[in-house]
Amino acid sequence: MVALAMALGSADGAGGKAERIRELFSRLAPRYDLLNRLLSLGLDRLWRAEAAREALTGSPASVLDVATGTGDLAFALKRRAPGTGVTGIDFAEPMLTLAREKAARGGLEVEFLLADGSALPFEEGRFGAVTVAYGLRNFADVGAGLVEFYRVLAPGGRLVVLEFTDPGPGPLGRLVSLYCRTVLPAIGGALSGRGDDYAYLPASIEAFASAPGLAEQICGAGFRNVRFRRQGPGISTLHLGDRPL
Numbered sequence: 001m002v003a004l005a006m007a008l009g010s011a012d013g014a015g016g017k018a019e020r021i022r023e024l025f026s027r028l029a030p031r032y033d034l035l036n037r038l039l040s041l042g043l044d045r046l047w048r049a050e051a052a053r054e055a056l057t058g059s060p061a062s063v064l065d066v067a068t069g070t071g072d073l074a075f076a077l078k079r080r081a082p083g084t085g086v087t088g089i090d091f092a093e094p095m096l097t098l099a100r101e102k103a104a105r106g107g108l109e110v111e112f113l114l115a116d117g118s119a120l121p122f123e124e125g126r127f128g129a130v131t132v133a134y135g136l137r138n139f140a141d142v143g144a145g146l147v148e149f150y151r152v153l154a155p156g157g158r159l160v161v162l163e164f165t166d167p168g169p170g171p172l173g174r175l176v177s178l179y180c181r182t183v184l185p186a187i188g189g190a191l192s193g194r195g196d197d198y199a200y201l202p203a204s205i206e207a208f209a210s211a212p213g214l215a216e217q218i219c220g221a222g223f224r225n226v227r228f229r230r231q232g233p234g235i236s237t238l239h240l241g242d243r244p245l
Contacts, residue, residue: 018116018140022092024200025069025138029094032070035201036134038184040164043232045072047162048133050231052076054240055160060084060128064152066117066145067091067135071099073162074110077131087127089115118144125154133162134236137208146221153243159223160240163214164205167234176235180205211237 028035036044051073055063061084065074068088078086088110090096096112103110115121117132118141130149139145149159167173180202209217211228214237218226223241230237 018091018118021138021140025092026094029070029092029098032095032098033072036069036072038187040236041179041232043236044134045076047231047236047238048073048076049080051131051133051160051162051238052080054238055129055131055158056081056084058128058156058158060154060157062087062127063129063131064089064120064122064127066120066130066132066149067138068099068112069095069133069135071102071110071112073131073133074099074112075102075106075108078108078110085111087111087113089113089117089120091116118148120148120152122152124151125157126152127157128154129158129160131160131162134164136161136163136214137204142209142217143221146218146223150222150243155243155245157243158240159218159242160238161214161218162236162238163208164201164235165208165211165214165230165237166205167230172233176233177202180235205235211239214239 040047055077063077063084063086065077065086065088068074068090071088074086074088077084088099091114093114096114099112118139130153136142136145153159167176184202185199211230215226215228218239218241224244226239226241228237228239
């Protein structure tokens with residue numbers, strides 16, 4: 001099915017895709033953390049820790065975590081830099097409910113707000129760093145999101161993007177692809193009874209830009225010193241970019 005209809009895109013445009021993605025992740029919220037463990041082969045915590053280190057390199061006073069989900073990257077940031085203000089936003093309220101519960105259990109002061117990453121409710125230059133982990137490919141308009149990230153970053157601020165990416169055509173890549181296409185939907189379907197929801201995740205990776213392609217998009221939004229490196233078996237990629245001074 002052509003990457004699940006290009007990962008839920010259709011003729012009704014960006015607005016329709018955004019609403020379908022919101023509904024999907026609202027349903028997935030109770031099992032979202034498990035999903036990340038499955039899709040990353042259990043390595044996503046290490047990859048988020050690496051992203052947090054990069055985001056905090058310049059000791060920013062405040063960090064915005066976009067598409068925060070249940071807050072894992074926001075919490076990694078806060079634990080590493082307790083004095084830094086961390087705000088997490090997501091457009092699926094069930095995700096934020098779980099994130100707030102986790103924050104309360106862990107005694108972590110992170111602000112969680114309902115907001116769309118393509119239309120951020122913050123003034124220009126508000127944050128010293130912007131992060132997004134495994135959420136950018138779900139944007140109805142990736143370019144619009146990148147422009148917004150640039151807008152709310154202070155001059156000299158850093159963008160950190162973690163994203164699942166196609167690991168490539170080699171033997172390891174084929175093995176990871178087989179796992180994502182067959183094992184992950186089967187496990188997810190057994191756990192939830194909705195195998196189609198879990199089929200979206202590998203399809204969205206297939207439909208998304210390559211790592212070099214995403215780097216080009218980040219450059220196109222105005223960022224400089226854009227670079228990326230692959231993590232683990234190549235299923236995750238860390239992209240970095242800076243807003244010029």
